[in-house]
Amino acid sequence: MSTWFSKQLGDGVLAFAPKEQIQAMFPPLFAAAARPVEMAVFTRHELDGRLQCEVVAYFSPAAEALARQLDAQTCEKPSPTELDLLAGKPDCWAVLFPERSSP
Structure with missing residues (x-):
C-alpha cells in the first residue's frame, strides 16, 4: 500500500469548508482503522x-478510504516541504517522511 491521493480544495478562502469536512x-x-500512525492528511498552498x-x-496511503469518499485522485508522494498536518498523529511525520529531520 503505497499510493498517495490528492484533492484540490480551492483557494485559501474557499478551502476552509472542505478542510473542516475532512477533519x-x-x-x-x-x-x-485502530489509529495507525501512518494514516494522515496534509495540506499545502x-x-x-x-x-x-x-x-x-x-x-x-493508509487514508485511502477517506480519499476515495472525497473523490481524491492518485498522485505521487508529496514532498514534505511546506506541508501542514490537517488530520492524524503528529508522529506520522517520522513514519511517512523519514527523510525529514523534524516536523
Missing part, C-alpha cells in the same frame, strides 16, 4: 503559475 470525517475512520494559491490535500 470531521477523519476521526471515525481513524478509530475504525500551491501556486503552480496561478495568480492565487490553491490548497491541495494529500492523503497518505
